[in-house]
Amino acid sequence: MKKFIVDRIEETKAVLECENGDIISLEKSVLPKNIAEGDILYFEEGSYFLNEAETQKRRDKIKKLMDSLFE
Numbered sequence: 001m002k003k004f005i006v007d008r009i010e011e012t013k014a015v016l017e018c019e020n021g022d023i024i025s026l027e028k029s030v031l032p033k034n035i036a037e038g039d040i041l042y043f044e045e046g047s048y049f050l051n052e053a054e055t056q057k058r059r060d061k062i063k064k065l066m067d068s069l070f071e
Contacts, residue, residue: 002043005058006035016041038062 004016004024013025014035031041032050040054 004041004043004048006037006039006041008037009035 003019007015007017007023009015009028012028014028014031015023015025017023028035031048035041035050038055038059040051040058041048042051043049
C-alpha cells in the first residue's frame with residue numbers, strides 16, 4: 001500500500017507526492033471524486049482511496065502549527 005498527499009489539482013490532473021518524495025501526475029478521473037489539496041490517498045489493489053481520518057488529523061496538526069506561529 002502506497003501513501004500519497006494531493007499536492008495540487010490542475011484542470012484535469014492531480015499532482016500527488018508519494019511518501020518517499022516522488023511526484024506523480026494523474027488524471028483526476030482515476031482518483032476519488034471531490035479530492036482536495038492536502039488530502040491523503042492510499043493506493044491499494046489498483047485503486048486510490050481517500051483516508052478521511054488521516055487527512056483530518058494532518059489538517060489539525062498543520063492548523064495547530066500555524067496558530068502557534070501567529071500567537
